[in-house]
Amino acid sequence: MSTTLLALRAPSANRVYTDAAGPLAAAEARWVLGTRFPGAVVHERLLAGHDHLEITADAPREQLLPVVSLLSSTMALYEPVDVPDEPAPLLRPVPLAPVLHHSSDLETTLKYPGKTNEQFTALLINLAASLSENRDRLLDGTLALLDPMCGRGTTLNRALRLGLSPTGADLDRRDTDAYRTFLLAWLRQHRLRHTSEAGRLSLRGASIGTRFRAELAADKETLRAGGGQSVTVLGTDTLALGDLLPDGRTDAIVADLPYGVQHGAHHGASLQRSPLEVLRAAAPVWRRLMRPGAGMALAVNRRTADHAEASALLADAGLQLLSADGAFRHRVDQAIDRDVLLVIRSDHPRADMLRALGAPDPKDSHV
Ligand SMILES: C[S@@+](CC[C@H](N)C(=O)[O-])C[C@H]1O[C@@H](n2cnc3c(N)ncnc32)[C@H](O)[C@@H]1O
The missing domain is CATH 3.30.70 (Alpha-Beta Plaits)
Known part of the structure; x- marks a missing residue:
């Protein structure tokens, strides 16, 4: 029909x-x-x-x-x-x-230089989920979603509106602190039942950052029965995630990678390495976290991230770049010419079918 x-x-x-x-x-x-x-x-x-x-x-x-x-x-x-x-x-x-669950102000209230546009974030989540064998879980709230460079949580907030229980990580303490402060205020303002915990993040006895987790539900009974949603934010280097999160359990990874230029107020570690160097180091870690049938959508600045180079370094990590060069290319500002890399594990069970979808001319309207 x-x-x-x-x-x-x-x-x-x-x-x-x-x-x-x-x-x-x-x-x-x-x-x-x-x-x-x-x-x-x-x-x-x-x-x-x-x-x-x-x-x-x-x-x-x-x-x-x-x-x-x-x-x-x-x-x-x-x-x-x-x-x-x-x-x-x-x-x-x-x-x-x-x-969509929750009111739209969950996505729109926080405004800051370097924020990923909310509509574009929704697009990244849809794309990563579409590559996953568990894509239908986007509709029933059970898709396991990770933003391993989550900034102040645009992806996490969209994921919460989708009914998911996302995980995020960011190296910049100011970002993770700002997200925690915002989310707790938003939960109180909207009278959602919630519990939260925050503390130091340790690995083999050494402190490696911060952690924050909130659980939320519309009513006390659902929260008590564990039937609500959760959000987990790890304030640490994305490279540490391999030691902190279980292998092979993530359905979809979404990230807006550092642009390699001064975009808004982001300074520090994110600017010291080129975006492709960051990706080269992170790709094997992210691959480990992905289920074999998982999907990944990464936003990159084409001025600092060449498509062929990205494809080669992903292949070195056992990942395959599916999207054609420039398939999602659009200008954000003078310094940022953005594109999206759609990526799967090389052993994805439907790799052939997905490769075929990425192959046609992006201007061709048939899929
Ligand atoms: C373009 S921003 C993401 C913005 C985010 N989507 C938002 O709307 O708030 C890129 C983020 O990557 C983070 N980052 C850079 N290198 C990182 C690393 N090695 N580990 C974790 N986060 C990193 C930066 O701190 C920055 O927040």
Whole structure:
């Protein structure tokens, strides 16, 4: 059974994305739909002066609806309805599936230089999840998601809104402290039941940073029964994660890598090494944490991270770069020309199928 939905694209919150927003949204949709519904077709459409994505897949409407509702740019949905005597189908509004939990201020309140755009963060999560064999867990809250360079938690907050229980890590203590302060204030303000603990992070007797964990639920009973959500933040070097987190348990890794330029207020360790040096050191650690069928979406600055070099160093770590050179490329500012690297373990059970999805010309609208 084939279903067509038209997704009205949200106006881009950030004007630098205006030109790139359409192709980016279409590229996201092609991976997200293509990994779930082989043969799905995505077109950009201008209808009544507004930008839409037209998505057709060989799936019942109830299966397509939550997936399209999750796309980072989806603002409203319509389905075409044939009406006698009308020359073209009319569009009937379709309510979005209730895929997001918690209010949007969880993602938007914190503002700081160097924050990853929230809509772009949602796109990264969708892409990483789509590569995972456990992609459907994005919809039932059980996808194991890690941002190993989480900054002040844009990924973690989106993940919480998706109903997940994410883990993050960042080397910069100011970031992890700011996230903890924000989240606890937000939980109190929204009267969510929660418990939290924070302390030093030790490894083999040596202190290597800080840790913070919060558990949250809408009511006391759910929290007590362990049926709520959690968020864990490790204030440490991403290279230490191999000793701190279990091997082979992460479904999706999402990270906005250091740009290798002074972006906003980020100073210190993140700027001392080039982004590809950071990736070369981190890739084997992240691979260990991934399930064989996991997915990874990494945002990189193309001015400091060459595609072929990235591909080679990922291969050295037993990882495979799937996305074509420039498939998600867009300009953020004068110093940042951003792209997304879609990565799997070389032994991913569906590596051949995913490789084929990455192969077509990114401008081609068929998946
Ligand atoms: C582009 S920022 C990520 C911003 C984040 N997505 C947000 O919205 O807040 C890159 C982050 O990588 C962190 N970082 C750089 N090197 C690291 C390392 N070796 N281990 C952990 N974090 C690191 C930096 O501290 C910085 O917060």
